[in-house]
Amino acid sequence: MATQYSLKKRLIRYTSIFSVLLGCVLVFSAYKISLEEIDEILDAQMVYLAERVALNPQPIQSEFDIHKRYHEEDLFIDIWSYSDANRIQELHPHHLLVGPKKKAGFYQQESPSGTWITYVVPTQDYQIQISQQEKVRQHLALELAGSMFIPYLLIIPFALLGLIYIIGRSLKPLDDFKCELAKRDPNSLKAIQNGNYPEELIPTIDEMNHLFERISLAQQEQRQFVADAAHELRTPITALNLQTKILMSQFPEEENLQNLSKGLARMQHLVTQLLALAKQDSTLKHEVQVTQFKLNDVALNCVEQLVNLAMEKEIDLGFIRNDDVILKSVEHSLHSIIFNLIDNAIKYTPVSGMINISVFSDIHDFAYILIEDSGLGIDPEMYDKVLKRFYRVHHHLEVGSGLGLSIVDKAIQHLGGTLTLSRSEELGGLSVLVKIPMQLTMKSE
Numbered sequence: 460m461a462t463q464y465s466l467k468k469r470l471i472r473y474t475s476i477f478s479v480l481l482g483c484v485l486v487f488s489a490y491k492i493s494l495e496e497i498d499e500i501l502d503a504q505m506v507y508l509a510e511r512v513a514l515n516p517q518p519i520q521s522e523f524d525i526h527k528r529y530h531e532e533d534l535f536i537d538i539w540s541y542s543d544a545n546r547i548q549e550l551h552p553h554h555l556l557v558g559p560k561k562k563a564g565f566y567q568q569e570s571p572s573g574t575w576i577t578y579v580v581p582t583q584d585y586q587i588q589i590s591q592q593e594k595v596r597q598h599l600a601l602e603l604a605g606s607m608f609i610p611y612l613l614i615i616p617f618a619l620l621g622l623i624y625i626i627g628r629s630l631k632p633l634d635d636f637k638c639e640l641a642k643r644d645p646n647s648l649k650a651i652q653n654g655n656y657p658e659e660l661i662p663t664i665d666e667m668n669h670l671f672e673r674i675s676l677a678q679q680e681q682r683q684f685v686a687d688a689a690h691e692l693r694t695p696i697t698a699l700n701l702q703t704k705i706l707m708s709q710f711p712e713e714e715n716l717q718n719l720s721k722g723l724a725r726m727q728h729l730v731t732q733l734l735a736l737a738k739q740d741s742t743l744k745h746e747v748q749v750t751q752f753k754l755n756d757v758a759l760n761c762v763e764q765l766v767n768l769a770m771e772k773e774i775d776l777g778f779i780r781n782d783d784v785i786l787k788s789v790e791h792s793l794h795s796i797i798f799n800l801i802d803n804a805i806k807y808t809p810v811s812g813m814i815n816i817s818v819f820s821d822i823h824d825f826a827y828i829l830i831e832d833s834g835l836g837i838d839p840e841m842y843d844k845v846l847k848r849f850y851r852v853h854h855h856l857e858v859g860s861g862l863g864l865s866i867v868d869k870a871i872q873h874l875g876g877t878l879t880l881s882r883s884e885e886l887g888g889l890s891v892l893v894k895i896p897m898q899l900t901m902k903s904e
Contacts, residue, residue, distance in 0.1 A: 466633075470626050475619060482611055489604035497596050497603075501531060502565065505578040505589040508534060509563075516585045523553045525572050531599050535590040555590050567593075632656050636664075648675040699723055749899055754784040754793065754826055758818050761797045765805060773811045776801075780817035784826045788899040792870045797828060799867050800891050804832040813886055824897045834888035842880040867893075874899055 521535035539550055547556050554570045560579045568575050574593040579586060636656065643649075650668040653661050700723045707716045762776060769776040786793070804814045817829040837845060846868045871878045876895040883890040 467626060467630050470630075471619075471623055474622050474626070478615055478619065482608065482615065485611060486604050486608045489607045490600050493603040494596060494600035497531070497599055501591065501596060502576075502578070505534060505565075505576075505591065508536070509578050509580045509587055509589045512536060512538065512587050512589075513580050513582060516582055516587055518585070520551060521555065521590070523555065523572065525553065529592060529595055531591075531595055533591070533595070537588050537590065538585050540585055557586075557588055559586060632660060636660060648672075648678075696723060748789065749787060750790055751785065751787045752790050754786050754828070755781055755818055757790060757794050758797050758816060758828065761794060761801055762816065764798065765801050768802070768805050769814070772805065772808070774805060774808055775813045776805070777814075777816065778818070779815045780819055780829075782819040784818055784820045784897070786826055786895070786897050786899075788874055788895065788897075792874060793895070796867050796870050796893060797830075799864070800828075800830045800893070803864065804830055804834070804889070804891075807834040808832045808888065809834060812888075815886065820897065826895045826897050828893040828895070829890065831883035831886050831890045832888040833883075833886040836882050836888045837880065839882075845880075846878070871895070 516538050518540060519536055519538045521537050523535060535555060537551065537556055539547070539556060541559060543550055544559050547558060550556055553572055555575060555577075557566050557568055557577050557579055560566070560581055563580045564578070566577050566579055568577060572592070575590050576593055576596075577588050577590045579588045581587075632655075639651065648671040650671060651664050653664045656664060700720070703716060703720045703723055707713070707720060710716060758778075758781075762778075766776060801814070801816070808814055812833040814833075815829075815831045818827070819829075820826045845864050847865060868878050871893060874895055876893060879892040879894070881890045881892070882888075
């Protein structure tokens with residue numbers, strides 16, 4: 460697995476390292492340039508001094524203290540006679556003298572006290588030499604380079620802070636891009652506008668927009684396939700169901716016909732749910748009609764449509780609270796929500812059970828639909844799973860497709876509401892609480 464890293468931190472780290480390396484190069488370059496300039500100046504000074512001494516040469520021996528630190532103005536003058544050439548090493552205690560030379564010029568020699576730079580002027584009887592330690596020049600060049608590096612050290616922290624700020628500002632479009640994606644509706648596949656982003660991000664945004672187009676096309680084809688398949692299956696399944704009922708009326712004791720009838724009922728329910736699912740997905744992608752209506756009327760209409768199913772199982776179905784609630788929302792979506800929840804409650808409530816329905820609102824502009832039953836209920840750890848498509852808990856008890864709660868959950872999310880599952884304290888079964896804003900605010904894609 461690839462290790463994640465921060466582009467911002469990496470840029471700051473590499474910039475800091477580059478700044479340090481640049482400082483080292485600066486010190487080295489300043490040292491070399493300073494050394495060349497010092498050599499040129501001090502060499503000219505040595506030549507000038509030697510020429511002045513050559514005007515009236517007299518034997519001189521310089522005094523050198525090995526424990527003393529000398530500076531650039533300290534030059535050592537030695538004048539010795541050619542007659543002493545055989546014992547030149549004995550003439551100076553620190554061996555600073557250079558052997559006889561026929562041509563004036565600069566010479567370099569090694570001695571116990573280090574490397575020396577010597578300018579030699581040969582005369583008729585004497586050899587004049589002006590000497591200076593090489594490390595004196597090196598120390599001076601290093602001091603000059605250091606004095607040039609100190610301002611760099613003082614400036615570099617502020618420069619790094621400035622670079623950090625510039626890098627942060629330059630990478631801000633990435634954060635803006637992330638925030639825009641995070642704020643988008645989960646169902647939104649609208650193209651990202653690239654007018655406010657730098658040109659480096661445009662190829663990525665274009666590719667993401669192409670991806671959104673392909674996903675949107677694939678979803679549209681999938682929804683169309685589901686709708687077409689469900690629509691085509693609806694008519695033959697209904698016909699088979701009618702024929703099966705006719706056969707069952709003629710042969711009421713035939714067990715195979717009863718099993719066939721249950722299977723056809725299951726298929727018919729699945730087709731109905733698939734059509735509802737296709738309709739809901741289509742609603743999520745297109746403009747919906749927001750109207751003002753009474754939530755009580757929608758709930759009452761759903762009860763009237765399902766009361767016969769409740770009577771077949773002798774279930775006590777009714778309202779225990781029915782406040783007047785006026786909504787400005789999508790009426791057919793709320794009808795689908797309430798219808799599916801009551802239908803599920805009837806299926807999983809035992810014979811002679813009870814289902815209570817409550818419709819009310821609060822002072823925070825939210826409407827509530829509470830449906831409680833006396834069935835088996837659902838374990839709390841299964842609440843998230845039952846909201847997934849085709850997942851069923853009590854699949855052995857009743858005919859179903861596992862799409863009902865999934866359809867309800869998606870529709871509630873589209874209306875800006877929430878769905879809460881819990882155990883009914885009064886009836887002991889499942890308690891479903893739907894919270895819907897009383898005025899729908901359409902989300903922009």
